[in-house]
Amino acid sequence: MSSNTTNTTTISTAGPPSRRNTELALLAFSVLIPCFAYANVGLALDGEMPSGMLGYGLGLGLLAGVGHVVVRKFARYADPLLLPLATLLNGIGLVIIWRLDQAPRLMAKKFFHPSAPNQLLFSALGIALFVAVLIFLKDHRILQRYTYISMVVALILLVAPMFFPAKFGARIWITIPGLGSLQPGEFAKIILAIFFAGYLMVKRDALALASRRFMGLYLPRGRDLGPILVVWAVSILILVFETDLGTSLLFFGMFVVMLYVATERTSWIVFGLLMSAGGAVFVNTFEPHVQQRVDAWLHPFDAFKDGSSDQIAQALMAFGSGGVFGTGWGQGHSDLIGFAANSDFILATVGEELGLAGVMAILLIYGLIVERGLRTALAARDPFGKLLACGLSAAFGIQVFVVAGGVMGLIPLTGMTMPFMAQGGSSVLANWALVAILVKISDTARRPAPAPAPSPDAEMTQVVRP
């Protein structure tokens, strides 16, 4: 009798599909496509297969393989798309960076040194971090314990760059002599998401319910407004003191999104929009750096008349020259953008060499990562996981929008990097960590519900049966 009960309550031995083999097949493509791209660049530039072809292919394959094996072992039910998509973007990014390393115009610059080897190293470190998160983070809910520590760490990371010299007009780097520089904002993104998720999970009821209704909106109590005001103030401060429009926009956007998801109150969105509009007007009026950016966005081609930076105009011309199908790998002149061609402006190279088709594909891949993250949030069973997955995905999406929009002239340019593709160690490391957390949450979310322990009540019911 009892064996009968267990049979009906446990999941069948086949279990829900783990989708690991799907992931493996997709990963094969994610490695092959950049390999072909790499060969293509070599053939276009020198007429022969690049010498590093084998090493590069094996390296990327190995990294992807390690990632896959670890996912198989430690996150068996994880979302099968996240790892291949991230690998593909990272691989393509590496090829573009390597391609721009061969660009004569960039090589002629004074401080030129090839970025691809470094980027490959950081990609390996990124995968290592991905693996480490999967292995050591047994359950994402552990992160909830570190809510307030996260807040302190995030604040330190955000404030630290103020004490370091500005580079290229923005204070977003921590320079460690001899080791290079670090962009703490990229890591702060994740840590802040943890803090927001933990904090909002506790406070959501107070924020959602203790409110007055006014003109169809639920107005929060004054004291509940505190946190949003603090975050707003911090992001404005970042903007003013670190002259970093992107980071400030990203954090505020992420906070408003998470607040909205936690409380289900549209009023927060309204507040958020009003405050960011107010902040934008204020900063635009008083901060010359931001004014410059806005002017450069409105009149990109004035740069040729007044001698200011022509980056946006050059990026736009790179996109336009690519047209629908692009010039083909290695055959464009996106290196005309000059400074930051392989980091903030990396999408322009995609635009010129792969054309509209290539950019649409890349944007779709980013969109897919965001939507898989949000799908994870939907599936997550605990509110902390939901909030965290939603926050991280939205932050990723906003970052892509802010960077790509800036490069394509849709919004003013901000100093942020395309996740996974752009050259920059901090960015690669942080985004691999971000994906690792999403993978972990999705594993928990998709894992079949544990078999309920054989209920002692079962016997009793039978006893009571008439």
Added chain:
Amino acid sequence: MNKPVRRIAIFCGLLVLALMMRDNWIQFVQAEELKTHENNRRVLIARYSQPRGNIIVDGQTVTGSKETDNTDFKYKRTYKNGEMWAPVTGYASQVYGANQLEKLDDPVLTGDDDRLFFNRTVDMITGKGKKGGDVITTLNAKAQEAAFKGLGNKRGAVAALDPRTGKILALASTPSYDPSRIAGSDDEKAWKELTSDKNQPMLNRALKQTYPPGSTFKVVTAAAALQNGLYKDVDSKTDSPLPWTLPDTRVQLQNEGNIPCKEASLRVALQYSCNTVFGKVSADLGNKKMMDQAEKFGFNNPKLDTPVRAAESVYPKDNRPQNAMAGIGQASNRATPLQMAMVAAAVANNGKLMEPYMVDKLRAPNLNVIETHTPKQLNQPLSSENAQKLQSIMETVVEKGTGTNAQIDGVTVGGKTGTAQHGVDNSGNPYAWFISYAKGKDGSPVAVAVVIEGSETTRDDIAGGKLAAPVAKGVMEAVLKTEK
């Protein structure tokens, strides 16, 4: 919490959608505009990424392309004997653009011309790079050399035409410049030097500079006299008193020295270059008729394209004394050397003025001819009969008048000298002019105009004959030699 998460998902989807729409906007809708934007360096890079087509004279190229170690512009233009050919080719610079033939036929030279579309497509399929076509000119290398060497280190210009077709045979201007000097990407110093040089070496004097035509304009005045029936015969006496006072003034028009100008026939008047006779002809005909005649020869035409556009030679509306002075080329009428060559050519070609041109053919890289210029008659300023009368008296000028320096053994040559005063109270150095034509077996194969911005020593009417006529003679001889 799922409802807001779904909304956030939609929001993120919209963000990506906005990016995609923007991308379509810049990479599809605005793509062409951005691709060809004036600040888009790719346009120049593509332009110099392959050897440029050549400009060809007498089957020999006068241009070339050289591979450079510049990262952006792979090939730069080179010129063979650049100083001599600069008035024909113009320059094609990686930095400063192009002018003249280099500019006008740029699409053919770079291979971008629509008519080369088929070639381009084939080259693309077979994996060859784009190639430029060639521009085949009408010029005569020997004549050009004679003109350029004849001018030497003097300041001046030569234009020579084939009167029968309008082909430009020589087009020289001195001081000149070598366009190779400014072809590259780091030639700022040479560019500044050339553009600020007060001798204006980059000015194409043969086409772009107008001068007072001086006595050479008397040929136009004589044509007007014959065409309007003022005098029917070049050997009968004219109604020309001496001294003669300019109409509406008390100023007596002077002749150069003591020459037999009283009631002189047109032949004698042209032979000695009588100011009084032709001044009076112009005054008798009036401004309107003189202007009409000048316009038939090509004056007052702002759009004379060879295809390089020549500066407008003018014969303006004017009051009576000024019009009389214009009849001897000493008022506000001005002419380019090309214009005066056209005058000589029309007379030599029995009154028919052919449109001057210097591009004979445009040729695709596979040697297919994509365009051939057909000679076109521009006008008929003279009847055939009057043209022959005028030829006869111009030939007298060379035979025993002011133009004896242009005589060629065994060849009939007609010409007219001129020395144009200029500057306030004629303070500037005069311009020595000579226009002439030579006759061959079959019509006249060459008409030439020479102007030399004179030096101090040449303040008389002989200047034209002394300075300019030998140059014209050299050019005519060169053409006659190649004609055989």
